[in-house]
Amino acid sequence: MSILNFRNSKAEGRKLSMVTCYDYTFARLLSKSSIDALLVGDSVAMAIHGYDSTLPASVDMMRIHTQAVARGAAGKFIVADMPFLSFRKGRKAALNAAQQLMTAGAHAVKLEGVDGHEDAIQRLVESGVPVMGHLGLQPQSVHAYGGFKVQGRDAGAAKNILRQAAGLEALGCFAIVLECVPAEVAREITAAIGIPTIGIGAGAGCDGQILVLQDLLGLTVDFQPKFARPFCAGADVVLDALRRFDESVKAGSFPAREESYA
Numbered sequence: 001m002s003i004l005n006f007r008n009s010k011a012e013g014r015k016l017s018m019v020t021c022y023d024y025t026f027a028r029l030l031s032k033s034s035i036d037a038l039l040v041g042d043s044v045a046m047a048i049h050g051y052d053s054t055l056p057a058s059v060d061m062m063r064i065h066t067q068a069v070a071r072g073a074a075g076k077f078i079v080a081d082m083p084f085l086s087f088r089k090g091r092k093a094a095l096n097a098a099q100q101l102m103t104a105g106a107h108a109v110k111l112e113g114v115d116g117h118e119d120a121i122q123r124l125v126e127s128g129v130p131v132m133g134h135l136g137l138q139p140q141s142v143h144a145y146g147g148f149k150v151q152g153r154d155a156g157a158a159k160n161i162l163r164q165a166a167g168l169e170a171l172g173c174f175a176i177v178l179e180c181v182p183a184e185v186a187r188e189i190t191a192a193i194g195i196p197t198i199g200i201g202a203g204a205g206c207d208g209q210i211l212v213l214q215d216l217l218g219l220t221v222d223f224q225p226k227f228a229r230p231f232c233a234g235a236d237v238v239l240d241a242l243r244r245f246d247e248s249v250k251a252g253s254f255p256a257r258e259e260s261y262a
């Protein structure tokens with residue numbers, strides 16, 4: 001999988017699957033799957049580090065997790081998130097942040113929004129860094145929204161997202177994540193632009209879908225948004241294994257003779 005597959009998939013009508021990945025163990029598993037591409041998302045701050053937003057993700061945090069994923073998922077196309085404000089402090093700061101992520105093993109970077117940092121996007125693209133956009137709900141703007149809220153519900157807001165999507169395409173982005181927008185809006189944007197849209201909470205009309213891996217595996221025990229379908233009961237599997245280990249230890253049946261050294 002490479003950036004070329006993103007371009008071709010839309011023309012061929014082939015849907016793209018993406019999941020987030022933050023660590024080596026899951027990267028090894030994902031390397032054996034048919035999932036098209038991995039995102040080292042800044043959601044790592046929430047899913048792994050337990051923060052209540054993505055804002056605490058730093059370039060350093062993203063670099064370390066990108067390195068771990070790249071070590072485990074050779075052969076997969078890896079996108080890494082540009083964290084909060086890393087692309088808003090001018091072109092040089094954006095290039096420095098992207099350098100950290102690309103040399104850590106990412107094949108592309110993703111950044112939220114477009115207005116006000118067109119020059120950074122343009123410079124990255126010109127410098128050979130594939131850029132994925134991210135529109136709709138932009139979690140780095142959670143405090144500006146007053147919470148994690150669906151975007152583009154009225155005609156003006158929907159039009160604004162479409163305008164931004166066209167802008168990202170014109171700047172040379174190779175794909176756009178559409179997060180938490182009404183399905184009809186996402187469908188319209190998908191039809192209007194030539195690069196693939198990857199939806200999360202954006203309905204079935206996108207060119208691909210992405211989920212946070214922990215949500216997909218049913219490992220999230222706290223709040224789970226309605227779009228995040230768990231494809232297995234991961235928390236139950238883990239808790240059952242932990243219960244059986246605990247019982248075996250306490251019953252003296254673990255470790256068995258064949259699990260011990262003579």
Ligand code: KIV
Binds near residue numbers: 020200
């Ligand atoms: O960081 C992340 O997990 C993301 C997805 C929601 C697309 O950006």
